Amino acid sequence: MANKILAVLEQREGQLKKVSFEVISLAKKLSTQLSYQVEAIIIGNEISNLSELKNYFSSKVTHFKNQDLNYYSSSAYSKILSDYINENDFSLVIFPNTAMGIDLAPRVAVRTKSAVATDCIKVIYDNEQLIFTKPVYAGKALINFKLNSERKIITIRPNIFKPEKIENENLNLETKEISDLDLTTKVTGYKKSEGKLDVAEADIIVSGGRGMKGPENFHLIEELAEVLGAAVGASRAVVDAGWRPHREQVGQTGKTVSPTLYIACGISGAIQHLAGMSSSKYIVAINKDKDAPIFNIADYGITADALEILPVLIEEIKKIKS
């Protein structure tokens, strides 16, 4: 096995995603620690902001390009990646833990005879071996583990590994036009959700629970999210009640999130909800009940009616933003 690390980058609609810089920065850091070579790969048609990569990466980036790759295709991507990994004999491959990364990593693992683990939040090189950490039971516990195979594939949780900028003039880019794609499974269309930002990708999340009293009051959550550039989240209680769509649900059977700031409004803090968001860096809780469990993990709390607090909070934030 060659001493090489591959960072798998992600684009959507021709735009490199932020998590790509996180993958690349981790790959680079590990390559320094292990004295391995490092390179990156990206698949897609036209990608408009590829040049941004040069601020993070000076090693080789290969762009596999075909006009039929405007949309994702699990079969085509799996084949391109597996062939590239097998030909170049990478020993560590890092994907983002996104819908795409989770979909691909296990397929590529089987095709390249690798061990695979998803959702890693820490990777250390200690005593000549790589030790990974991932949350289990929706974050109620963590495991440290090794992968006992020559080639290892992992996905890393977004928003955990910090992208690190470098001084670099040029992007070392190689574009490869490819033909004979395997398009047995392919995306033929894309429906964008109404919400602007997805909770899984947001840096700030404003979440509402049953304490918001009704779907008609969620415009307050949306307005606060808007002024903060945040995503809207929800507890399962309000999703089950049909007030909010399931894609907004945070928790053990919704999305596990680690934003910088999580604002919980009228959410009690049931164990399944906490499991999904307790690794947020800062947590704010607004709840009428001073004994609500959410206060056990909140950094800052206000014990009051969220419907009264939110309009004032929105105005205060507007003031500092203007």
Added chain:
Amino acid sequence: MKIAVCVSNVPDTATKIKIAQDRKSIDSTGVSFIINPYDEFAIEEALKTKEKFGGDSITYSLTVGDDSSKETIRKVLALGVDEAILIKPDKPLDSLGIAKALSEEIKSLGCEIVFFGKQSVDYDSGIVGQLTAELLGYNCITVVVDLKIENDKVIAEREIEGGREIVESKLPIVITAQKGLNEPRYASLKGIMAAKKKNIIEKQFQSENLLEILEMNLPPAKQPGRIIGSDVSAVPELVRLLREEAKVI
């Protein structure tokens, strides 16, 4: 049509996790186990698919686990799955080991449509479906919230960040189910009675693990912070703290 659904037996989501003495697993004393929540959608879709294909279509549920999974498997049978298979490995397996066990069984049963949950809520990996599909050489669509199968053509919608992809593929296929795919039915009294009499088919399996757990820990306890106030007068102070102390806005 032969249809399989893979069901994982997991601790109830309300469980408070305690670490076992080996420091590598959870202490399961007093923990109650349930059908993995996402697998409920997979089971429902398997039953609906059988009803749609009709004729001599048959549904199998497959679980890799030990005898303690049997209670959960009875619940699966009570929902109307025709036959249940419990594959018992010689030791707890990692995701790839589970996928190997499942793929061998699916192959020998000859199932062309296989349902999984999108993720099991114990190890939260979200990969056993895809691994199994690859080992079988089947197509695979993950995190599915809408599904149509016409003859051998499959059209699905899958949830991704900020939207849904419409995906086309063909049988044989592995589908991993996300909440929203359907409304899982409840077990009927008749189903529960019938399940008691049904036989759970048991198989043995051996495999080696590649993922080696070194240690399981509880996450560092978060210190409760402070209550800033109990009315709107607390808002300016909250904003100031977020700006100046936390530096997050």
